[in-house]
Every structure is written in structure tokens, then in C-alpha cells.
Amino acid sequence: RMDEAKRTFVSEDLGPVVKKEANRCIVCMRCVRYCDEIMGDDALTAHQRGVRTEISSFDRRPLDCEQCGNCIEVCPVGALTALPYRFKARPWDLRQHVTICPWCSNGCTVRVGVRGTEILRARGTELRGVNQEYLCVRGRFGYSFVSHGERLSSALLRVGDALAPAGFDEAVAFAAARLEAISATHGPKSVAFLGGEKLDLEEQYLFQKLARARIGTNHVDARTRFTAPVPGAALLAATGGGRPLISFDELGRVEEALVLFEDLQGESPFAQAVLIRGQHQLGVHITVAHPRRVKLARPKFGGEWLATAPGGELALLNGLARAALDLGDPPALPPATAAMLPALRGALGAWSLERAARESGVPAEAIRAAAERMRAAQRKAIVFGRGIAEHPQAKALLQAIENLAWLTGAVTSERSHVMYLGPHHNSQGALDMGLGPDVLPGYVPVSEAAARRPFEQQWGRSLNAEPGMTAPEILAAAADGRIKTLWIAGDHWLRSAPDRALAERALERAELVIVNDLFLTETA
Ligand code: SF4
Ligand code: SF4
Secondary structure, eight states: OOOOOOOOOOOOEEESSEEOGGGGGOOOOHHHHHHHHHOOOEEEEESSSSEEEEEETSSSSSSOOOOOOOOHHTTTTEEEEETTTSSOOGGGGGGGEEEEOOOTTTOEEEEEEEEEEEEEEEOOTTTTTTTTTOOOHHHTTGGGGGGTTTTSSSSEEEEETTTEEOOHHHHHHHHHHHHHHHHEEEEEEEEEEEEOOTSOHHHHHHHHHHHIIIIOOOOOESSSTTTOOOOOHHHHHHTTTTTOOHHHHHHHTSEEEEESSOHHHOHHHHHHHHHHHHHHHOOEEEEEEEEEOOOOOOOOGOEEEEEEEEEHHHHHHHHHHHHHHTTTOOOOOHHHHHTTHHHHHHHTTTOOOOHHHHHSSHHHHHHHHHHHHHHSSSEEEEEEEEHHTSSSTHHHHHHHHHHHHHHSSSBSSEEEEOEEEOOOOTHHHHHTTTTTTTTEGGGGEOOHHHHHHHHHHHHTTTOOOOOOOHHHHHHHHTTTSSOOOOEEESOHHHHHSHHHHHHHHHHHHHHHHHHHHHBBOOTT
């Protein structure tokens, strides 16, 4: 049909995960546009022109990006393929299972292709889940742990200095007997339950029920990375007190998004992609408060970067709240919140914009402008994560976010547009299920007799009314010998505890340490 010579290109590895077969490419530009408009990376481009057009990286070196592999997903002709998967299987040989990515709290839906018991690839799912076809690098390529050879296949019991394989029944019986014995000798308050953010909701519920209804201790805390005690319901209050929360879909349609002290690139990649797409397609204006110019603060996205001095977080939040308050009372506050305005006005009186600017390092005019944008926007969002929750001043910062949310209208009597992105896939569930020392499931205070009663009736015993210790307090108590038993679920405590030396002392002094995990960690 054609006289011209057929164009041919050399196949190319574009880094560790993408292989390009350019002879298949129809130059539809989907990969280039996805990389630019959704990922914000510009790692791919078109070289040459006309029939010689070829897709590659700018300098034909490995792709300078986060290696998410979404370009592979959107390529309609298989010109971009996944190096970890290609030639391992035919798609029709794989069983397809739809599941949820376990790597962060964004909850992306993943379709895994399985042969035998081995996952050979992971893809996004069309028309399902919050993420549609999107997956970040961890969701798309981080599945080898499932069939990793070092994954534990039996329980391990410590005999002398070594851990020896044991049957699960034997290990459970041993742990239960020791747990009961230590609790009987030293009292229920000598037992603490830690971790659990990687468990599912049912497991989280049972974990804290075991602590409270069987052992009788409130020393329960999933927030093992917290550096300071924070009330269990503080995050709930900061995110709108239980009001319906903003969805990812709504996040991508706001006029103004305020991202507080979080690098979403590493912590919540899908939330970042939602904002980048929203900025590109709908003009979402993004304000990022962070000491570093993180990806979302790049000039490409046309937003504002509030370059906050380390340690200036509280000053900036109070400055923003003060600037919002100076714009007048927020409309349509519920009566209980409106009644607190005079006290709030008094508390923020000390936070002039000049002081906030001095202590945060952000110019007063930038603080005022950010508050005005938040106040003026009809659709708005405040986004934060562990940068706040695990900060030494977390309690005060969460209170400041609650103030800011009400004063800017991010929280109203009906809705909350404050999004907390926890560090693990079920950090939110851990809060909801009562994996905190002062709250039962549903944020019910353990110290309130009437609120406690339904649980006592359901669980068939009276519950300890005294709030337990938080994770930092448990760490210190175990290190000085007051806590004798530590049960750590799905948490590498030696890595997550803010003070490793203290955690080592705590583990050494404990009479019984029970660890649930997929792999043998130093913690065990
Ligand atoms: S998506 Fe595939 S076919 Fe389209 S330009 Fe990219 S490599 Fe070529
Ligand atoms: S954004 Fe989070 S949930 Fe989604 S694929 Fe990446 S790690 Fe998994």
C-alpha cells in the first residue's frame, strides 16, 4: 500500500520499570499528557516530527520521575511495557483479583494478576475505586512482598536467646497463658497494646476489645510514631467532628486547596495527583505550607508556597486563623461554635500578623492573602497528614487547624472539607475503632460512665474508666519497668518509635513481647 520505507526505531529501556517498543507507537500522546497533566512530571516528550516522531525521555536517559508506570497503563497499543512483568505471563493466564493497595491511606483499588500463588502484576481498575486507572509506584510495583521468601510461614517462640518455629496453636496458648499470668501478678495496667494501623477494621475492633474487655487495660495506642500525647478525639475535632468528609472527587474540584506541612509525593501520591489534575483541568489554586519547596509548590502548578521556617508551623496556623477572623465572623456557624468566638478572638489577639510572620518566616502579606483566598473560595479544602499529627506540638496544631477550618468555612454545620491523610492504609480506622487510650470505638470517652455502658453491656463486663497511657508514655513506662507486657500489632516499633534507644530499653525490660507481623523484624 505504501511506497515509503517503514519507519523503525530501536527498543529502549526508559529506566527500571518502563520498556519502550517504539515501532508499536501511534504517537497518540496519551503517555506524555498523563505524565504532564496528572503526574506533573514532564518526564516524557516527543522527539523529531512527522513520521519520525518518537516518544522518549528528554535526553534519552532514564525517566526522571517517580517511576509510577501510569504511562504503561494508558498506552493503548503496548508500546510502553512494564519491565518487571513483560514476558512473564499471558494476560489470559492470570487470575484477576480486585483488592485495595496497602501502602498508604489513599485506598486505591488495585487489580492484581495472579498465577498460582504469585502476583505477577498490579494495575488500576477502570470505573472502580477512588483512583480509576491511577496507581503510584508503590501500588503498581510494590507487590513482591506477598510471596517473598522471607515472609513468615509459622509462629516463632523465643527459646533462650533464639526464636524457634512453633505451631500457631502452641504460640497462641503460650502467649495467652503468659499474658494472663503477668496480668494477674502485676495487674492489668502492666499490659499495653500498641500499633494496629495496618489491621482491618474488624481486627482493630477486636484488638482493643481484647485489651479492654479481657485484660482490663486502657493502655492501647496505634499512634506509635507520635512524639507527644494527643487526645484520641483531637484528630476528629480537627477534621470536622464527625461531619461528612470531603471526597477525593470533591478535592479535585475545589477552588482553593491549602496543603499543610505535608509532602504528598511520598505520603499520599494519589491525593497529589488529584490536586495536579484539578489544577490543570479546573484551575484549582494550591497553597502549600512547607519548609521545603515540595512538588506541589513548584511554579509549574501556579499556586503559592508559604515557605515556613522549621518550628514555625503553629505561628503560621495562628496567623492564618487571625487573618481569617479579621475578615469578619464566618457566616452560618452552629450556635455552640459561635458561642466560642469571643474566647477564640481573645486567644488569637496575641497573634498579630507581624508576630506570625516573624515566628513562621512567611511574610505577613502572604499569610493575609492565603486566608483571604480560603475565605473567598466557595469550594475549599484543608489537607494535612503526619507532618501535623506526629509533630511534637501536635495537640496545639490540631486545635489550630480546627480553629482555621471554622474561621475559613472549610468546616460548616453540615460538612467538613478538611482531609486528614494518615500514614498507613487504616490509620483512620484505628482512630474510629478506638485504638487510643482515652476513647472506645466511635470516639466514645472511656471516662464517661453513660457513654461506656453500651459497651459494658455488649462485652459483658465493667470497663476501666481511667484513660490509659499514650504510646510515648507507654514507651517510657516500659523502659523503666512499669509495663511488663507489650503486644505490638503490625508495627516495627524500633523504627516507628520516636526514640529508638528508649524503645530498645523498653523491649529489653519487658517480660513478654508479642509481635504480629508479616516478616521477622528487629522488634521481635
Ligand atoms: S501512549 Fe503509547 S502509543 Fe501513545 S504516544 Fe505514548 S507510547 Fe505512543
Ligand atoms: S497512592 Fe497510596 S493507595 Fe494509591 S497506589 Fe499509591 S501507595 Fe497505594
